[in-house]
Amino acid sequence: xxxxxxxxxxxxxxxxxxxxxxxxxxxxxxxxxxxxxxxxxxxxxxxxxxxxxxxxxxxxxxxxxxxxxxxxxxxxxxxxxxxxxxxxxxxxxxxxxxxxxxxxxxxxxxxxxxxxxxxxxxxxxxxxxxxxxxxxxxxxxxxxxxxxxxxxxxxxxxxxxxxxxxxxxxxxxxxxxxxxxxxxxxxxxxxxxxxxxxxxxxxxxxxxxxxxxxxxxxxxxxxxxxxxxxxxxxxxxxxxxxxxxxxxxxxxxxxxxxxxxxxxxxxxxxxxxxxxxxxxxxxxxxxxxxxxxxxxxxxxxxxxxxxxxxxxxxxxxxx
Amino acid sequence: xxxxxxxxxxxxxxxxxxxxxxxxxxxxxxxxxxxxxxxxxxxxxxxxxxxxxxxxxxxxxxxxxxxxxxxxxxxxxxxxxxxxxxxxxxxxxxxxxxxxxxxxxxxxxxxxxxxxxxxxxxxxxxxxxxxxxxxxxxxxxxxxxxxxxxxxxxxxxxxxxxxxxxxxxxxxxxxxxxxxxxxxxxxxxxxxxxxxxxxxxxxxxxxxxxxxxxxxxxxxxxxxxxxxxxxxxxxxxxxxxxxxxxxx
Ligand SMILES: Cc1cc2nc3c(=O)[nH]c(=O)nc-3n(C[C@H](O)[C@H](O)[C@H](O)COP(=O)(O)OP(=O)(O)OC[C@H]3O[C@@H](n4cnc5c(N)ncnc54)[C@H](O)[C@@H]3O)c2cc1C
Ligand SMILES: Nc1ncnc2c1ncn2[C@@H]1O[C@H](COP(=O)(O)O)[C@@H](O)[C@H]1O
Numbered sequence: 001x002x003x004x005x006x007x008x009x010x011x012x013x014x015x016x017x018x019x020x021x022x023x024x025x026x027x028x029x030x031x032x033x034x035x036x037x038x039x040x041x042x043x044x045x046x047x048x049x050x051x052x053x054x055x056x057x058x059x060x061x062x063x064x065x066x067x068x069x070x071x072x073x074x075x076x077x078x079x080x081x082x083x084x085x086x087x088x089x090x091x092x093x094x095x096x097x098x099x100x101x102x103x104x105x106x107x108x109x110x111x112x113x114x115x116x117x118x119x120x121x122x123x124x125x126x127x128x129x130x131x132x133x134x135x136x137x138x139x140x141x142x143x144x145x146x147x148x149x150x151x152x153x154x155x156x157x158x159x160x161x162x163x164x165x166x167x168x169x170x171x172x173x174x175x176x177x178x179x180x181x182x183x184x185x186x187x188x189x190x191x192x193x194x195x196x197x198x199x200x201x202x203x204x205x206x207x208x209x210x211x212x213x214x215x216x217x218x219x220x221x222x223x224x225x226x227x228x229x230x231x232x233x234x235x236x237x238x239x240x241x242x243x244x245x246x247x248x249x250x251x252x253x254x255x256x257x258x259x260x261x262x263x264x265x266x267x268x269x270x271x272x273x274x275x276x277x278x279x280x281x282x283x284x285x286x287x288x289x290x291x292x293x294x295x296x297x298x299x300x301x302x303x304x305x306x307x308x309x310x311x312x313x314x315x316x317x318x319x
Numbered sequence: 320x321x322x323x324x325x326x327x328x329x330x331x332x333x334x335x336x337x338x339x340x341x342x343x344x345x346x347x348x349x350x351x352x353x354x355x356x357x358x359x360x361x362x363x364x365x366x367x368x369x370x371x372x373x374x375x376x377x378x379x380x381x382x383x384x385x386x387x388x389x390x391x392x393x394x395x396x397x398x399x400x401x402x403x404x405x406x407x408x409x410x411x412x413x414x415x416x417x418x419x420x421x422x423x424x425x426x427x428x429x430x431x432x433x434x435x436x437x438x439x440x441x442x443x444x445x446x447x448x449x450x451x452x453x454x455x456x457x458x459x460x461x462x463x464x465x466x467x468x469x470x471x472x473x474x475x476x477x478x479x480x481x482x483x484x485x486x487x488x489x490x491x492x493x494x495x496x497x498x499x500x501x502x503x504x505x506x507x508x509x510x511x512x513x514x515x516x517x518x519x520x521x522x523x524x525x526x527x528x529x530x531x532x533x534x535x536x537x538x539x540x541x542x543x544x545x546x547x548x549x550x551x552x553x554x555x556x557x558x559x560x561x562x563x564x565x566x567x
Contacts, residue, residue: 070446070456095477099458102446105412111530112411114441127534132439136336139439140534179455180485183471187479195477199566223567241496242479247332247437248356248495256566266333270437277564279556280545290545295559299550311553315561 002035002055003028004086006077008094009043016159016196017092019052023160024152025090026053027119032088038166039080041065041073046168053162058084058171068096069178074103076173081108081147083171089149093253094195101151110147117156134247134270153274154195154253194245197226199256200275202245204230206261206282206301210238215305216260222312228252230262246271261301264289281305320374320465320487322365323427325418325444326393327355327408327436328386338536345438345536354389357433361493363503364463365431366397372465374429375399379421381414383407387519394514395506401517406524409532411439415447416527422452422488429470430490434459445492455485461496 005025007018025036035055040046042065046057058080064072073096081089081104089104091097093115105112117138118129125142131153132139194200201220203213213227220227227243234244245252247270257275261282262268269292272278280293281304290296297304330336330350337346354362368374378393380386381404390401404417422430435442449456455470457463461480462473468487473480475496491497506514548556560567 070458074450095459095475098442099446099456102411102415102443103450103456105443105530106415106447106450112443113531114443129537132536133330133336134332134437134440136539137338138537138539140537142532142534143530144532145528145530180457180483183482183484185476185479185481187476187481189478191478193478235500242475248500256560256564270332277560277566279560290547292542293545294543294564295556296545296547297550297553297556298547304550304553307550308553308556311557312567315557315567 001085001087002037003032003088003090004081004084005036005038005054005090006097007038007040007043007049008092008096009040012042012044014043014045014048015094017094017154019159020154020157021090021092021152022049022052022054023162024119024157026160026162027157028088028090028150029053031120031123037084037086039077039171041076046166050164050166051161052159053164054166055164057166057168059168060171060173062173062175064175064178067182069180070096070099071103071180072175072178073100074107075175078104078107079173080171087147089147091149091151093151093153097151101149105149108147108149109145110149111143111145112149112151113141113143114151116150116152119157131274135273136270155198155255155276156253192224192226194226194228194243194250194252197254199223199225199258200228200245200252200254201225201258201260202228202230202262202272203233203260204262205232207233212302213239215309219258219305219309219312222309222316230268259289259293260305262289263287264292320368320372320429321425321427322368322374322376322429322431323422323425324358324362324365324376324378324393324398325430325432325448326358326362326378326380326389327433328352328380328382328389329355329436329438332437336538342535342537343533352389354392355433355436357435357437357494359503360495360497361431361433361491362393362396362398363498364493366504367498368465369397377402377425377427379404379418381406381408381417390519391514392506394517394519395510396504397510399517401519403519403521404524405521409529411441411443412447412530413527415444415451417524418444418448419451420525422448422454428487428489429465430454430488432490432492434492434494445490449490452488455489457483457485457489457491460491460493463491463497
């Protein structure tokens with residue numbers, strides 16, 4: 001009856017969101033008066049989960065799960081859930097979890113709610129708060145099924161430390177044949193990805209041309225941030241499409257979003273306003289982005305950003 | 320090849336989002352509804368398969384009579400036939416259940432959906448259709464070629480992309496990239512005239528469980544005013560981000 005949480009890893013190492021979903025699962029388990037069981041797939045150092053309130057680890061090690069496959073991952077987690085008799089399952093909003101969870105929901109005949117931003121507001125009926133209308137509103141959603149799958153939005157709950165003493169058990173699921181074959185993967189490994197980043201530094205058309213991105217990258221480097229851009233910037237070929245954020249690009253739910261030379265059009269904001277803190281640097285005090293921002297600097301990016309870089313370097317050196 | 324394109328009918332992004340009946344209903348007053356942007360990319364790709372490979376394209380929506388203009392628009396863009404399942408779209412599961420029935424009855428080889436709808440942003444219908452019909456599934460699809468029952472698809476992954484191969488029947492959830500934005504089609508006069516002659520079939524829903532129900536809506540708390548920092552005082556910005564916002 002424990003709360004089951006799928007704690008994701010990549011090449012054996014847990015992703016940060018694994019600890020966030022575990023923190024969330026612990027909060028729900030406390031509400032329900034039960035324990036937390038984490039399912040891991042080919043993860044190495046499962047002890048780390050004991051920092052976030054996990055009581056038991058079901059450790060799956062399987063060569064068919066070396067590279068991600070939605071159906072096989074769903075089968076593995078479904079079998080773990082059945083074995084534990086879990087009624088509440090917590091997953092993240094990563095691309096992989098969003099790919100897999102609808103299969104899991106069908107397999108377990110479970111109600112699945114994605115983009116959840118807070119712990120359940122009521123347990124009976126089971127009601128949960130999720131974001132909707134591209135973050136322009138929240139919906140309180142009731143889950144009617146016996147088994148419930150909660151997909152939480154990144155950085156919405158945060159990490160909550162809770163020391164526990166997790167026991168570990170090996171678990172070996174039965175998997176059907178994989179019908180989707182990965183031919184090739186094209187992924188920059190040396191860069192922070194927008195999905196994983198705590199901080200995103202984003203540039204718009206106000207930066208005038210691709211040759212001016214050096215300062216954006218430098219700022220991102222100092223902050224350990226991912227770089228992003230507005231849609232026209234990728235359409236003009238100044239930056240790769242993978243950096244395009246907004247309603248038609250990648251969604252951003254970082255802790256800090258720094259927008260430089262971006263006007264703040266509604267389609268841009270729709271994709272980034274799940275970010276916690278927004279900083280805007282723009283020459284135009286009337287730019288709509290200032291209405292959506294927490295902090296703002298009215299000024300020329302070509303002056304503000306280099307100064308900010310110098311000052312941040314000094315700040316980081318002191319830390 | 321028989322293609323089914325699932326179209327959701329959503330408020331245009333620039334719409335004001337308001338609620339009525341004590342915050343339990345979305346206020347459609349003055350809201351313009353459009354083909355879900357992610358579905359537009361899929362529909363355009365379907366047109367390509369129709370023109371280059373002779374595919375037959377059906378569009379489908381689960382919804383009330385108010386969604387018919389959206390389906391007519393898809394017919395005007397070039398789909399051959401439309402189906403409306405006459406029931407309000409309540410939750411992802413029940414919608415997927417209706418669509419799975421259409422897929423099975425129509426013997427479709429390829430089902431094209433969008434990665435998510437921009438109203439409820441569930442992102443669950445496509446995977447559920449695949450789960451219910453036991454079809455192969457590629458999410459966040461940004462490239463698709465099909466030859467002799469074999470599909471080559473590119474999907475977006477965190478930090479990059481991945482090329483996969485699989486077989487039909489297949490469900491893909493598309494997004495920008497599946498076709499270029501400049502290739503998106505808008506209906507022309509001829510298309511609009513022709514659409515009037517094309518079949519739009521209304522089908523009654525099958526029995527389905529509703530897994531989740533909407534209780535009420537809330538708007539985010541009004542944002543406090545932006546704190547402006549002078550451009551010659553960036554130390555203050557760093558201090559605010561460090562001590563007040565605690566993000567650096
Ligand atoms: C269906 C649809 C979907 C869309 N989806 C997206 C999306 O996903 N993402 C997205 O970003 N857009 C999207 N758009 C486009 C969006 O409407 C805007 O056109 C776009 O976001 C504007 O990009 P921008 O802010 O970089 O450029 P602009 O609007 O040109 O703004 C540039 C800004 O830079 C400022 N500036 C100029 N010089 C300087 C300087 N030296 N220093 C500092 N600031 C300076 C200007 O004051 C201005 O505010 C979409 C549009 C449509 C119709
Ligand atoms: N009511 C509906 N009718 C037809 N297709 C739908 C409907 N709702 C969702 N879809 C399809 O499923 C995709 C993802 O929607 P969602 O799971 O609601 O985010 C959409 O882009 C559509 O292709």
